Amino acid sequence: MLGEGIIQGLVETARNFFGSYVEKDRLTTVQYPEQRLTLPEASRNFPFLLYDGTDPEAGLRCVACQICEKECPPRCIHIEKSKDKKPDFVGKQQAYPAVFDIDVAVCMSCQICVEVCPFDAIRMDKVYELSTSDRFGGLLWTKEQLSKPNEYYQKIHPLEAAETDERREKELAEAQAKAAAAAAKAAQAANPAPGDASGNGASAAAKPTTAVHE
Amino acid sequence: MTPLAGCLLVSALLFSIGLAGALTRRSAILVLAGIELMLNAANLNFIAFWRFGAHPEFLTGLIFVIFSIAVAAAEAAVGLALILAIYRHARTSDVSEITEMKG
């Protein structure tokens, strides 16, 4: 019968209409600025740069190898290499990015940069409230804006971060072991005095390495 | 000038405008529009004579105008349908180009 379906539909909407005042469960809307959904662990968008320690300048993991810049499909990464070098976390002398810009207006969150980075320097973020009133500069993020500490990474992606940290610790340990062995060999060769130079940290271990290189 | 004469003059002017359009414009649609204007001028005459005539209570002029409007609707519909048919046939609605019936 013509009209039957319409009446059924009207009843359905009326039930929704009145029901939404009675049963709060019906309302699926999240009142956004006040209520927020917790994002799932795997949620990700827009890359950021990781640094170790507390100093973004010194601890920046990026060595400006420019692989990500070349791989980026929309070409939203712009890197300028520094002239000088500084030691990385294992104490190796590496270049660092003088300029590292990402145009997030162009970025498509494809995560390719993360996958190609050999230095665990770039990771995906979870930000989404990005609106800005600056139409041109606002979404061009510089190195300073991009750099975030490892603790932040551990907070937003705990599992991934743990895995990365573990690997890096292993690398560090290997590097230290190698350095220690080299140092021992060098010490043996040069002066057999017992090395009290069991300095703490990477900077201490870096010196012999540098020496080796030289 | 009496109101009746005023109405008649307006009507005459409207009629002439319509006629001028019908005579000079090349688009068949505008020719039809001109004819509609002439028809309307005639209607105005009827209304004027009914209003200022001797027996407005007989409603003759008014009723005639109503009928005339109805006829005009039919005329316009058929006329425009004709124009459409001609346009489909000749791919133009320019009356100066539609001369197949010439002697």
Added chain:
Amino acid sequence: MGMTFSFLILAIMTLAGGVAAMTMRRLVHCALALVVSFAGLAALYLNLGAEFAGLAQLLVYVGAIAILIVFAILLTRGGEGEPEGSFSPSPAGIAGAVAALAVFAVLTWAVETSSVARAGAAVAAPQTTMREIGFALMQRYVLPLEVIALMLTAALIGAVILALREKRNEPADGTAQKQGLRA
């Protein structure tokens, strides 16, 4: 007693609309100007006390015929492309204008010399109600009304038949169309 102010304004509106309709270059503009003229005329009828006729004029001319004209313009592709030159300086056009002028002159002359128009005293506006018009239509003029209704029906059918596209010689299953699409 002369003409009232409102009459003057409406007359000017009507005539201006008419002139614009007959002289503008784009057909759609002409149609819109025509609507102004029709609407002015409807208002004139109202002004003259012919309420029903005025509203019928509005309903039929503005509501239907104007739309029809507009449709016709668009269907004949008059709404786009280069507009035609409004005043062709051809001898035929000039002859037409002269003929129209002559008609106007004669009509004016007729009005001026007419004793009826001169003597037409201003009468009080007749009080016609819808009811009276209805009775007139249903009693005295019922036969013309029926005839008009019949004629309208005939015109409707005729217009539909005229405006229908002629059937082309296509196979009934529409394969030609499909092939055409594929091609």
Added chain:
Amino acid sequence: MTHPESVTWIVRNLWLIPALPVAAAGASALLKRSQRRLSAGLAIGSMGISLVLSLMAFAQALADPARRVVTFNWMQFGDQWVQLGWLLDPLAAVMLVMVSFVGLLIFIYSLGYMAHDDNFTRFFCFLSLFAGAMLGVVIANSLLLLFMCWEVVGLTSYLLIGFWFQRPAAAAAAKKAFITTRVGDLGLLIGMVWLYAQTGTLLFYNSGAGCLEQTAVAGMEAHITAAGMAVSTAIGLLIFCGAAGKSGQVPLHVWLPDAMEGPTPVSALIHAATMVAAGVYLVARVYPLMSPDAREVVAWVGAITAIFAACIAVAQNDIKRILAYSTVSQLGYMMLGLGVGGVAVGMFHLITHAFFKALLFLGAGSVIHGCTEDQDIRNMGGLRRFMPVTFATYTCGMLALCGFPLFAGFWSKDAILHAAHGWGVSQGPFYLGAVGALLTAFYMTRQMYYVFLGQRRLAEATVSPAAVAAHEIPAEQIEPVVSARTGEVCIIEHPHESPGVMTRPLVVLAVFAVLLGFVGTPAWPWFQSFLAGESTGLDFGRFSEAGLLPLMVISSLIVFAGLGLGWWFYGRKPILHATDPDALEKIQPGVFHALANRLYVDELYGVTVIALTRFCARFAAWLDRWIFGGAVRIVAWMVTGMGWLDAGVDKFVVNGGFDEGCRDVARGGRLLSHLQNGRVQNYLRVIAVALVVLAAILLWGRRG
């Protein structure tokens, strides 16, 4: 319209009875071919309502047998109004019920019979129109209205007989029926005009002013015309011409058997219940006009028809043709009854005959349907086994037709014979009628033996194995046999009983065929008294009336004799093969062939009337070709000669100067044709200028 207070609702709305089927016909004429159910529903529904209304009318007539008349003005001639109207009296009421009831049954039966026809909707359209027109004939209170309906009846009869117009035979039969009845209708028309001239009205009853009422009839009886006949006699006979045409009386009976080409329901409807009865009804209706002289003619014509047709029926082999001749014969009986006994006698037989003849026709239709459209009784036989219902009902109908005691036909036929016996003018019709009754019983017995009893002699009505494989035919209806003709094994289809929609009307009709006679027995002549508007009671004492009981015994004996003769010839030794000669044929081949060829009436007409017409036509053609044509040709030759002469003059004398002038004209024309340049605006411009000039002239003229 005049409505006296006494006129009840049903009388006022009696027109609905014919109008409804006509309306249904009109509606179904607009239907698409595929809307079969709708058209059948329309026809049957309208007929059902008509039946209900008829029953109401009947009840009204029962309650108050006085004649009720409604007239209305139809058309104005000068200062005179032609009035039409309808009436309700017992005669009309009985006819109404009969026609609408039998009609309804036939409609229902047609559902089944025509189920596979492509033109189902057209059929029901015609059928409804026919029924409506027939009902119109019944209720008409004006000879003019009756004549109009009468002609519509004729038209629809033409359409229905020629329903299968693809068959040449059907088309020819339709034409024959139409033209033959027109011959009679010519008489009717003349009679009608004469009647109008005499009485100034065509209304039958109009409170004393009608043409059938005392004053008019007395006036006409007093007026003597040529050959010493009273005018009423002459008019009555002319009207009887029409009745004879429609009712198939000798010599206009020839169309009726041929009309069997139509579908069987048509045969039943037209040739049993209604159209042929229309003639009888017409005579009954105008009975007051029928003077004793006229009645004598009617009686004789009826009696001759009765025996004449019965004779022919004996030797026919087509199942429907036998019934057709039987119908002609029974119509003769009705006319005889009208002539010798009055309205009630004839009408009683009409009513009973309508039921049992409809039954017989429908039964025959059922047989034909069951035998895959074969109509030859020689190819049947033994159908009793396959079609028990049809057989039983057919037997009822057959016994009723024969006048077997206590069946309906017995009472009505007996009434006729009784009346004929008591007729003062001559005993001839009685003897003719008695012999006719014998023959009736005889040929019906013959038919029964051929069709239902004896052995199956079905011709090789083979069915294709594909149809069998497709289960179109139930397995119990087929049987493999060895073909007698070709010697091959083929599958033949058993005759089968018809579907319920066809057999149920048969059963209903059979009940009537058995019982209907009891409304008009001598002991309780309710029917007769009802028509006369009297009351009656049951009184067995009436049997003791002089001569009645012996006559009934005699007529029963005649029937038994006919049945016995039939058994003697056909029941004793049933024929075994379809090609075997008829039992009568063996004894008297000459007579049998004459009868089988319908006593050569058609041939007689062929060599007399038709030959005369053809001769006239040839003569006219000859006249046209040679006399008039010759004259024309001579004139033409003369003109041609003049033409040659003129041409010579023209070519050599005139042309020299003329050509030049022509060229000038052509040049002028070309110049002028520029005006007609096809541009609308040019024309419009000319009109405008003309308008200006005209207006100027007018104004100038009025200025002074």
Added chain:
Amino acid sequence: MISAGAVDQVFVTLKDWIVFHTPAPLQTLVSIVIEVATIIVVFAALFALTTVFERKGLGRMQNRYGPNRVGPFGVFQPIADAVKSLTKEDVVPRAADHVVHYLAPLVLVGVVFLTYAVLPVGRNMTAVNLDAGVLYFFAVGAATELAVFMAGWSSHNKYSLLGAMRAIAQMISYEIPLILSSVPVIMMAGTLSMVGIVEQQARTSGGLAHWNVFTPWGLAGFILFMIAATAETNRSPFDLPEGESEIIAGYFIEYSGFKFALFFLAEYLEMFAVSGLGITLFLGGWSAPFSFLGWIPSWIWFFGKLLTLIFGFIWVRGTVPRLRMDQLMNFAWKFMLPMTLIVIFSAGLWRFLSAAVVGPMPLGGVIRWLVCALVILAPYITLARGLERGRRIEKRVYRYAE
């Protein structure tokens, strides 16, 4: 204590008071200005209210909150919208016909406001009591089609032209059932005057008002009228002139800012106007349904009914999906038109079946009701079957998947 009549006529009294205190030569002008201004203000305010109610209502029907940010419960949303549309850039396409483009929304809104002149919003609350009120309403309303065409054509955009053509075709098609479905009311009332029609329905017998909607033809006519009105105002489910999925936004694609807001305003005003007409014709205008409710002021009745109908519009919009063009036209010509004619016939029958024909009131009235309802119902079933034929949804068959 103020009597019921005083509350009822409070606005009329107020206006009379103001007019009375103005200088005599200006009185007519002031009176007109007050009426016009009242109509504009009241209905524009109603428009503002309706937009927010519509959005909230639709939200609730879809189990959402709807706007609730600007002001408490989002009631100031229309103000925000107004500010936004007023401050937005008014973009006009370069190829557009500027004059016509500019005029179209103005003509549309103006014409729609003109129709309010004859609408009786309360007892003695009609701007102009025209003798041919209904005719006036339709005649003036017919001009909206032209405005739509102007907008569509002048934008010089094929989508807008298509949208305009669709809108005009739809409006013309549905204008016929719209007018025809109001014919029975005019037939029964014997007048074209809106005030007269309402007064006809305000009469009561046995405590019940003579609303047309209480009769079978009135009920059917009302439903048909509202369907046609929905189509006439291009509201969902007949909103395909602005079908976003096909032609983006129809005839007002190229409008932005305030002109767009005007189109929006015109659409709602049209909806109110046509609802007001429906109320006047079928729902007894400003009258109360039962005589014991007569103490409630007439304008409350009118606006109450108006809000109910508006809620109906919103409800339907929240329920029914958009039609396809061919369905729309089929529906108009194969269902609406025959049904309106049937309703006219039924109304005639109603008139004919007076107490003299069907017998005394209680039983006779029921018989009359049933007969007239049957006359409408039977063709409805037939027509509905005709519309539904071929619409049976068959089981989906997959050619390769199974």
